[in-house]
Amino acid sequence: xxxxxxxxxxxxxxxxxxxEGFISVVAWFSLLGIMLGxxxxxxxxxxxxxxxxxxxGRIIGLNGHVTIGSVERRIEAYQEITDQLLARxxxxxxxxxxxxxVMASAKNxxxxxxxxGVRAADFEARPILRDSLxxxxxDNFTQQDGILIGVRxxxxxxxxxxxxxxxxxxxxxxxAFGTVPRMKAFPIVGxxxxxxxxxxxxxxxxxxxxxxAFFRTGDAVGSIEVMLKDPDAxxxxxxDLRGSLPPGYTATDWQxxxxxxxxxxxxxxxxxxxxxxxxVVVAAFNVxxxxxxxxxxKSRGIAVLRTMGATRGSILRIFFMTGSSVGVIxxxxxxxxxxSFALNIESIRQAIQSLxxxxxxxxEIYFLSQLPAKIDPTEVIVTVTFALxxxxxxxxxxxxxxxxxDPVEVLRYE
Numbered sequence: 001x002x003x004x005x006x007x008x009x010x011x012x013x014x015x016x017x018x019x020e021g022f023i024s025v026v027a028w029f030s031l032l033g034i035m036l037g038x039x040x041x042x043x044x045x046x047x048x049x050x051x052x053x054x055x056x057g058r059i060i061g062l063n064g065h066v067t068i069g070s071v072e073r074r075i076e077a078y079q080e081i082t083d084q085l086l087a088r089x090x091x092x093x094x095x096x097x098x099x100x101x102v103m104a105s106a107k108n109x110x111x112x113x114x115x116x117g118v119r120a121a122d123f124e125a126r127p128i129l130r131d132s133l134x135x136x137x138x139d140n141f142t143q144q145d146g147i148l149i150g151v152r153x154x155x156x157x158x159x160x161x162x163x164x165x166x167x168x169x170x171x172x173x174x175x176a177f178g179t180v181p182r183m184k185a186f187p188i189v190g191x192x193x194x195x196x197x198x199x200x201x202x203x204x205x206x207x208x209x210x211x212x213a214f215f216r217t218g219d220a221v222g223s224i225e226v227m228l229k230d231p232d233a234x235x236x237x238x239x240d241l242r243g244s245l246p247p248g249y250t251a252t253d254w255q256x257x258x259x260x261x262x263x264x265x266x267x268x269x270x271x272x273x274x275x276x277x278x279x280v281v282v283a284a285f286n287v288x289x290x291x292x293x294x295x296x297x298k299s300r301g302i303a304v305l306r307t308m309g310a311t312r313g314s315i316l317r318i319f320f321m322t323g324s325s326v327g328v329i330x331x332x333x334x335x336x337x338x339x340s341f342a343l344n345i346e347s348i349r350q351a352i353q354s355l356x357x358x359x360x361x362x363x364e365i366y367f368l369s370q371l372p373a374k375i376d377p378t379e380v381i382v383t384v385t386f387a388l389x390x391x392x393x394x395x396x397x398x399x400x401x402x403x404x405x406d407p408v409e410v411l412r413y414e
Contacts, residue, residue: 009305009318026290031330033283038334038387039341041276045379046342048269050372052262058196060254061128064095064225065234066241067257069250076220081245085226090237093227095122098211100222103168104204105183108158115167115204117211117221123148126227128194129205136161136190145210146189150200154191163188167204169215184214280387283330284394291323291398295405303407312403319399327391335384342373 068081075081078096085094098117103110120142124130133148140146147165159165164185171182186206193200212218228237234253241251255262295302302315341348349371 003314026286026293027326030283030286030290031326031333033286034280034327034330034387034391035334035337037276037279037283038331038383039338040279041273041383042335042338042375042380043341043345043373044272044276045269045383046338046373046375047345047371048265048272049374049376049379052265052269053374054195054372055265056262058128058194058199059258060231061126062194062196062199063254063257065228065231065254066226066238067252067254068224068226068241068245069222069252071248071250073222074217074220075222075224075249076218078221078224081249082224085224085241090229090233091226092229093122093125095119095125095225095227096208096221096223097225098208098215098217098222100169100171100211100215102170102204104153104157105166105168106157106159106163109156111153111156112202113153113167113204114202115206115211115214117206117208117215119208123205129192132192132194133190134193136188138190140187140189141205142207145186145207147186148190148192148205149188150203151191151193152197152201153204154188156201159188161188161191165204167214171215182214182216186210277386280390284327284390287323287326287391287394288398290326291319291395292401294322295319295398295402298402299405302402302405306405306407315405316399316403319402320395323395323398324392327388327395331384331387331391334387335380339375339380342375345373346371 068075068085075096082094082096085091095118098115100115102113102115104113120138123141124138134151136148141148147167149159149165154160157165164187166183166185168181168183192205206214208221212220226237226241228234231254235255238251238253238256242249245251305315306312
């Protein structure tokens with residue numbers, strides 16, 4: 001497509017001389033603009049994908065795919081319903097649970113907490129919970145009526161294994177002097193870290209029987225969480241369960257519960273992609289301006305080439321090559337930089353944080369303890385293709401203008 005002479009002339013024009021210093025600076029800024037635009041787009045999209053994947057995996061792993069509830073907020077025949085759910089081929093596990101808000105009080109202060117009463121076997125059946133236990137043992141979870149707390153709650157309240165945490169329930173005992181809140185001290189037998197700030201700072205796990213006694217629910221639970229073999233089928237499974245369960249029971253899938261949250265993430269992701277794409281477009285305009293200035297500066301050389309027999313098509317290809325080379329090189333460098341940065345983003349964050357002393361990623365705000373990044377090959381290909389197409393389109397007009405120069409008009413007064 002390009003002859004050896006055309007390639008030689010094109011790359012000679014890319015190496016600017018001293019009198020063409022400004023044109024060279026503009027070309028370099030165009031290359032840097034495309035490189036930074038592509039790299040930024042890949043990094044931001046990877047971080048957004050990482051956020052969504054991490055939050056989705058942890059929320060689904062911790063809360064279940066379908067939640068069975070009751071309009072009375074009590075499920076007394078929970079064992080029968082659990083056995084019925086486990087008999088389904090698409091159900092992986094079913095966890096009866098009691099959940100209640102309490103005030104957690106310790107020697108270093110007090111804070112609100114969310115108690116979850118579960119059976120030890122159900123706790124260990126969930127990999128995200130079983131693998132999150134960083135201190136203590138599940139053996140004491142049932143033997144001592146102990147509780148499990150998150151690592152951030154333990155740090156905030158100054159608690160370690162063996163300490164006691166007093167839980168105060170707002171549903172107290174009614175006496176002649178009013179309602180007296182129920183309170184009880186529980187030994188801490190384990191500390192977990194799931195990597196989400198809300199769970200590590202707020203959640204308390206206790207044995208199901210202990211929670212039933214503490215919240216005075218009798219032999220009943222508040223809900224049953226169902227884990228499916230295919231989380232994406234939760235909506236269809238919930239619809240099927242609503243028809244098979246007795247009247248008064250509800251089935252809610254995780255997509256319905258978290259729809260607003262993940263829709264907000266998707267909208268933010270799309271808007272960020274649109275805004276950052278403008279960086280590449282602006283850089284493409286710089287390519288146009290630098291190439292137009294190069295054509296203007298090389299007009300006499302173009303006229304000489306035309307008088308020596310170069311066709312308009314040859315001139316067009318020469319300047320198309322000079323302009324597209326800036327876009328291609330910038331896109332390749334940007335993709336390399338973006339992928340490398342995304343793969344090592346947590347290490348880079350830690351290094352910048354240690355050097356500057358500033359907290360770049362606050363777990364209390366962003367829910368996660370580490371900055372996640374997940375590179376999607378399809379998005380990288382789309383980004384690179386978009387940058388190449390924009391760069392190639394930006395090179396067409398200056399090349400066409402160079403090919404349209406009339407050598408007679410240019411050399412008339414030379």
